[in-house]
Amino acid sequence: MDLNDSPEQAAYRDKVRSWLQEHKDEAPVLRGEGALTDEDEIVAARRAWQGRLAEAGLAGVTWPKEFGGQGLGPIEQVVVNQEISNAGVPGILDAIGVGMLGPTIIAHGTEEQKTRYLAPLLHGDEVWCQLFSEPAAGSDLAGIQTRARQSDDGSWVLNGQKVWTTNAHFAAYGLLLARTDAEVPKHKGLTMFIVPMDAPGVTIRGLRQISGEAEFNEVFFDDVKLPADAVCGEVNGGWGTALTTLMFERVTIGLGSEGMGYRSDRFAHAIAADPEARADGEVRHALGSLGTELLAIRFSGYRTLTALQRGQIPGPEAGLAKVTLVNAAIKAGDLIADVLGPEALSEPGEWSYMISFLPGLKSAGGTEEILRNTIGERVLGLPPEPRLDKGIAFSELRAKEREAVSA
Amino acid sequence: MNLALSDEQEFLRDAARGALARHKTIEAAREAADGADLPDLWPTAVEAGWPGLLVSEDNGGAGLAPFDAMLVAQECGRVLAGVELLGHVPASYLLDRGGYSRIAEVADGSLRAAYCPARPPGDVVSEWTVEPLRGLARGAAPEVSGDTVGGSVPWVPDAPGAGVFVVVGVENGAPVAMAIEGASVEDASRYDHTRSLGHVTFDGAAGERLDVSVDEIASAWYIAQALIAAESVGTVETGLEMSLEYAKERFTFGRAIGSYQAVKHTLTEVLRQSENAKSLLLYAGWAGEAKPDEFPLAASAARAAAGTALDYAARATIGVHGGIGATWEHDAPYLFRRAQLSRRLVGGTHDATDRVAGELLAAAG
Numbered sequence: 001m002d003l004n005d006s007p008e009q010a011a012y013r014d015k016v017r018s019w020l021q022e023h024k025d026e027a028p029v030l031r032g033e034g035a036l037t038d039e040d041e042i043v044a045a046r047r048a049w050q051g052r053l054a055e056a057g058l059a060g061v062t063w064p065k066e067f068g069g070q071g072l073g074p075i076e077q078v079v080v081n082q083e084i085s086n087a088g089v090p091g092i093l094d095a096i097g098v099g100m101l102g103p104t105i106i107a108h109g110t111e112e113q114k115t116r117y118l119a120p121l122l123h124g125d126e127v128w129c130q131l132f133s134e135p136a137a138g139s140d141l142a143g144i145q146t147r148a149r150q151s152d153d154g155s156w157v158l159n160g161q162k163v164w165t166t167n168a169h170f171a172a173y174g175l176l177l178a179r180t181d182a183e184v185p186k187h188k189g190l191t192m193f194i195v196p197m198d199a200p201g202v203t204i205r206g207l208r209q210i211s212g213e214a215e216f217n218e219v220f221f222d223d224v225k226l227p228a229d230a231v232c233g234e235v236n237g238g239w240g241t242a243l244t245t246l247m248f249e250r251v252t253i254g255l256g257s258e259g260m261g262y263r264s265d266r267f268a269h270a271i272a273a274d275p276e277a278r279a280d281g282e283v284r285h286a287l288g289s290l291g292t293e294l295l296a297i298r299f300s301g302y303r304t305l306t307a308l309q310r311g312q313i314p315g316p317e318a319g320l321a322k323v324t325l326v327n328a329a330i331k332a333g334d335l336i337a338d339v340l341g342p343e344a345l346s347e348p349g350e351w352s353y354m355i356s357f358l359p360g361l362k363s364a365g366g367t368e369e370i371l372r373n374t375i376g377e378r379v380l381g382l383p384p385e386p387r388l389d390k391g392i393a394f395s396e397l398r399a400k401e402r403e404a405v406s407a
Numbered sequence: 408m409n410l411a412l413s414d415e416q417e418f419l420r421d422a423a424r425g426a427l428a429r430h431k432t433i434e435a436a437r438e439a440a441d442g443a444d445l446p447d448l449w450p451t452a453v454e455a456g457w458p459g460l461l462v463s464e465d466n467g468g469a470g471l472a473p474f475d476a477m478l479v480a481q482e483c484g485r486v487l488a489g490v491e492l493l494g495h496v497p498a499s500y501l502l503d504r505g506g507y508s509r510i511a512e513v514a515d516g517s518l519r520a521a522y523c524p525a526r527p528p529g530d531v532v533s534e535w536t537v538e539p540l541r542g543l544a545r546g547a548a549p550e551v552s553g554d555t556v557g558g559s560v561p562w563v564p565d566a567p568g569a570g571v572f573v574v575v576g577v578e579n580g581a582p583v584a585m586a587i588e589g590a591s592v593e594d595a596s597r598y599d600h601t602r603s604l605g606h607v608t609f610d611g612a613a614g615e616r617l618d619v620s621v622d623e624i625a626s627a628w629y630i631a632q633a634l635i636a637a638e639s640v641g642t643v644e645t646g647l648e649m650s651l652e653y654a655k656e657r658f659t660f661g662r663a664i665g666s667y668q669a670v671k672h673t674l675t676e677v678l679r680q681s682e683n684a685k686s687l688l689l690y691a692g693w694a695g696e697a698k699p700d701e702f703p704l705a706a707s708a709a710r711a712a713a714g715t716a717l718d719y720a721a722r723a724t725i726g727v728h729g730g731i732g733a734t735w736e737h738d739a740p741y742l743f744r745r746a747q748l749s750r751r752l753v754g755g756t757h758d759a760t761d762r763v764a765g766e767l768l769a770a771a772g
Contacts, residue, residue: 001416001474001693003408075408268767278768279531281761288760289715291767292708296683299410299690306410317682320675324683369672376671380651380678383666 003302005079012072013079019056020087026052027089043127043170046093050124058084059092060102060122067106067118074251074308096166097121097128099252101175104192104245108233113194117173126172131162131195131219132242138164138363139370141177142186142239143389145398146221148178148193154228156193158201158221164364168204168217171197177242180235182395189394190238193230200224211356212347249365250318251308262329264291270336270351277339286335293328297321319375323368330358410689412478419475423482426455432488432601436741439600448490449519455479458516461496461630462503467514473630474692477637481688484641487741489601493634493753494521494565497627498573501584505617509571518570523560523607524753525575525582527625527703530765535575535582538562538754540606549609551576551583554616559608564631564752566592566605573617574609575624582624587614599748601741622699629706631753633691636709639717639749640688643681646724646742650674654727664727673723680716687712704770707762714749714756721746 005013028045029035036042053059054068061077063069070076084091092098102121105113120126137143146160158178168174174195181189197204201224206214233241268287277283300317307314333355337344344351362368376382389397412420430446439445452458460476462468469475476496483490495513498520502513512518525548526536536545540561549558556576566572572587589612592605651674654665664670687709694705721743725732732739750756 001410001412001689001696003410003693003697005408009408078408264767265771268764268771272768272771284761284764284768285757287767288711288762288764291763292687292711292760293683295690295704295708295763296686296712299686300682302408302410303686303689305408309409310411315682317686320679320682323679369668372672372675373668375678376665376675380665380671380674382651382654382671382674383663385666385668386662 009075009079012076013083016058016080016083017087019058020083020089023052023056024087024089030090043093046090047124047127049090050092050094053084053092054123059124060098063098063102063118063122064106067102067114068122074305078305093124094121094127094167095252096130100245100248101128101130103248104175104241105194105232107244108192108241110229112229113232117194120172127167127170129165129168129171129174129197129217129219130245131165131168131174131176132245133164134161135163139366141242141366142190144177144179144190146176146178147182148180148191148226150180156226156228156230158193158195158224158226160221162219162221163207163216165204165217165219166215168197168219169206173197174219175232175245177238179394180238182398183393184236185391186389186394186397187239189236190242191235192232192238192241193226194232195221195224195226195230199226209356209360211353215357250314253318253322253365260325260329262294262325262332264294267291267294267332267336271339274339283335283339286331290328290331290335293324294332297325297328300324315379319371319379322365323371326358326362326368329354330362333358410693416475416478420478420482422455423457423479424485426451427482427486427488427490430486430488432486433738433741436487436601437735437738440735440741445489445601445603448488449516452490452492453516457490457492458495458499458519459514461500462510462514466503467511468499468503472692473633473695474688476630477633477688477692480634480637481641481644484638484745485645487601487642487645487745489603491519491521491565491569491603493631493638494563494569495519496522496634497524497630498522498571500630501573501617501619501623501627502571502586504623505584505586505615505619507571507586507615507617513571519565519568520571520573520586521563521566521569521605521607522627522631523563523566523572523574524628524631525560525624526754526758527628529762530769535577547577548582549574549576551578551585551616554585555611555613556585556587556609557611559606559610561606562595562752563592563605563607565603566607567594567596567603572607572609573627574607575627582621584617584619584624584627585614586617587612589613597748599744601745602748604752626695626699626702628753629691629702630695632706632710632759633688633695635749635753636684636691636706636713637688639713639746640681640684642742642745643677643684643713643716643720646720646739647674647677647681649738650677650724650727657729670727673726677716677720677723680712680719684709684712684716704763704766707759707766710759711756711763714759717746718750718756 057070058080060069061072065071134144148156148158176193176195180191201222203220205218207216207218208214271277300321304314304318459468460471464470535548537560549556572590574585591608595604595606657664691705691709694701724739
C-alpha cells in the first residue's frame with residue numbers, strides 16, 4: 001500500500017511539472033485579476049490552450065500513439081490532472097471529446113473517421129458534444145426516439161430532439177445515438193452517428209437551470225441529412241457503441257471526481273472563519289459527517305486507480321462515488337447557507353451557484369435511483385424487477401405506453 | 408500509487424479468517440446471551456502471533472503497522488469473535504516504544520495488556536480526558552505522581568483478566584503513559600456478550616513510566632479508533648451477506664424480496680456506506696504508516712464512517728429479515744447488540760465525527 005510515485009512516475013511528474021512551469025503564462029486566466037469574461041474569448045483561448053497541451057503530450061495521455069496520444073496508463077493521466085490543478089491553469093476544454101467520444105471513435109470508427117476526426121478533436125480545433133439523452137430517455141437511454149431513416153442512396157435523414165448537451169453551442173461535431181429500427185426490441189434498433197453541428201436543420205438552444213445560467217443545451221434535428229459514412233460502428237449496433245462511451249464516462253469520473261471542487265477542506269474553510277460556528281456542536285457534527293464522506297471518495301478514487309493499473313475493472317466503489325459526492329456536496333451547501341445566512345445566496349456567488357447546481361447533478365449520468373438498481377443487480381446480484389419492455393418491438397412498447405397514459 | 412494489499416497482508420487476513428473459522432463464535436454469542444461463558448480465543452491469538460503485531464522485532468514482535476492489526480480486527484468483526492485486540496494492540500504499541508520491562512511477554516501474549524483510552528486534546532477541549540461513567544461530561548485523565556497513578560478509568564475494553572494496564576495520566580499538565588500491573592477491575596461488560604469491558608481503578612498503584620512522546624500517546628487513541636473501525640466493517644460485511652442471501656430466497660407477492668426497489672436500495676445503501684468505510688480504512692492504514700500528521704483525521708473518519716455503517720447495516724439486516732430478524736432465533740440481534748455498544752466505546756462514533764470536523768477546521772486556519 002503506497003500512495004507515493006514510483007521512480008518512473010516521479011520522473012514523468014517532473015517532466016509534466018516543468019513543462020507547465022515554463023508555459024503556464026500562455027494559459028487563459030479564468031478567475032481573479034485579469035480574468036477573461038467574454039464567453040467567445042474564453043472558448044477561443046481554451047481551445048488554443050488545449051492545442052498547446054496536446055502538442056506537449058498532456059492531452060489524450062491514454063490515447064494510443066498512432067492517434068496522437070501518449071499510449072500511457074490511467075496513473076499518468078491522474079499525474080497530469082494533478083499537476084495541471086497544482087499549476088493553477090485550466091485543463092483541456094473538450095474533456096468529453098477527449099475522455100469519452102474520441103475513445104469511442106478509436107474503438108468503433110472506420111479508418112477514414114479516425115484519420116479525419118481524431119487529431120482536430122485532440123487539439124481543440126474541433127470541439128465535440130455527446131448527443132445521447134432525450135427529454136423522455138435519460139436513465140432508460142435505450143428508449144430514445146430520435147429517428148434516422150435511410151434513403152435509397154444510403155444516406156440518412158434525422159429527426160428528433162436531444163437534451164443536456166454540454167458544449168453543443170460551440171461544438172463542431174456531435175456523436176448521436178438514433179433509432180434506426182423501431183420494429184425490434186429497443187436495444188437492438190439503435191445506431192451511432194457523427195453529426196456536423198452546422199448541418200442544415202440543426203437548432204441549438206441554451207437550457208437555463210436553477211442558477212439562471214445555461215450550462216447545457218437542447219438540440220433539435222429537423223430533416224437533417226447525413227451521408228452513409230456518418231455511421232460510427234454497426235448499423236443497429238449502436239447500443240454496443242454507446243456502452244463503450246458510457247464505460248469511458250465512468251473511467252473519466254473515477255479518475256477525476258475530486259476535480260469538481262467538492263472537497264472537505266474547501267467547505268471547512270467557509271465555516272472556519274466564524275468562531276461561533278466552529279464551536280457549535282450541530283455545525284461540527286454536520287461538517288464531520290459530510291467531511292468523512294468526501295474523504296472516503298478521495299480514497300475510493302485511489303482504489304479505482306489501483307484496480308485500473310492492475311488491469312481490473314473498477315469495483316462498486318466507483319459507481320457509488322457519484323451518489324456520495326452529490327449528496328455530501330448538497331449537505332455542505334445546506335450547512336454553509338445555515339452558517340452564513342442569506343449572504344450565502346447572493347448572486348453571482350460561489351455558494352449560491354453550487355446550491356443551485358446540485359439538484360440537477362443528482363440526475364446527471366442517470367438518476368440515483370436507477371444507479372442503485374443497477375448496482376443492486378450487477379454488484380450485489382439481486383434479482384431484477386419485472387420489466388415490461390423485454391422482447392417486444394420498440395414501436396409496440398411505445399403504443400402500450402401511449403395507451404396506458406390515455407386510459 | 409497502489410492501495411492493493413501486499414501478499415503478506417493477504418496471507419495475514421486469510422490466516423486470520425482460517426484461525427477464527429475453527430471456532431463457532433456466533434453460536435458462542437448466542438450461548439453467552441443465555442449465560443454461558445464465551446470461549447477463550449486468546450490462545451488462538453497467541454498462536455497466530457497477533458499480540459505482537461505492533462511490537463518491534465527487537466522486542467520479540469512482528470514489527471508491523473496499524474493496518475496489519477486492522478486486517479485482523481476486521482476478520483474478528485466478521486464473526487463477532489471476542490478476541491481482546493482492542494485492549495491489547497494500542498497498549499502494546501506504547502509498551503513497545505516506552506521501554507516496558509516485560510515487553511517480550513506482551514509480544515508473545517503470555518502477558519495480556521489493556522489500553523485505558525485517553526482522548527487527546529482537540530481544537531475545543533485542551534485537556535486529556537477519559538470516558539465519563541455516564542453522561543456527556545468527560546472525565547479528567549488520572550493524576551500521575553512519580554511512578555504512581557490515582558483515580559480510575561471507566562469502560563476499558565478487554566480490562567477483565569488483563570495482566571497489565573496502560574494508562575494515560577497527567578502530571579503538571581503534561582500527559583504521561585504508565586504501565587500498571589496492580590489495578591483493580593470491576594467487570595462492566597453488558598449488552599454485547601461478545602465484548603469484555605471493565606472499570607479500572609488505580610488508587611495510587613505504582614508501575615513503570617513509559618518513555619513515549621506526546622504524539623505516540625495520542626497515536627494509541629487513534630490506533631484504537633482505527634481498530635474499532637476495521638472490526639465494525641467486518642460486522643457490516645456479515646450483515647450484508649446474510650441480508651443478500653435472504654433477499655434472494657425469500658418470496659413475497661410472487662417475487663424474491665430483493666427484486667423490490669425498496670429492499671434493493673436499502674442494501675445498496677449498506678454497500679455504499681461499507682465501501683466508503685473500507686476506503687477510509689485504507690486512508691487510516693496509509694496515514695498510520697506513512698503520514699502521521701493525517702492519522703488523527705484518517706482514523707477518526709474511518710471510525711465515523713464505520714460506526715454509522717454498522718448501525719445502518721445492523722438495522723437493515725433486521726429489516727430485510729422481517730420479524731424473525733428481531734428474535735433470538737436469528738443471528739441479526741447479535742450484530743445489532745455489537746453495533747449499539749461499539750458505537751459508544753472509546754469516545755464513540757459521535758466523538759470521532761466531531762474530531763473529523765475539528766481536524767478539518769484546524770487545518771482551514
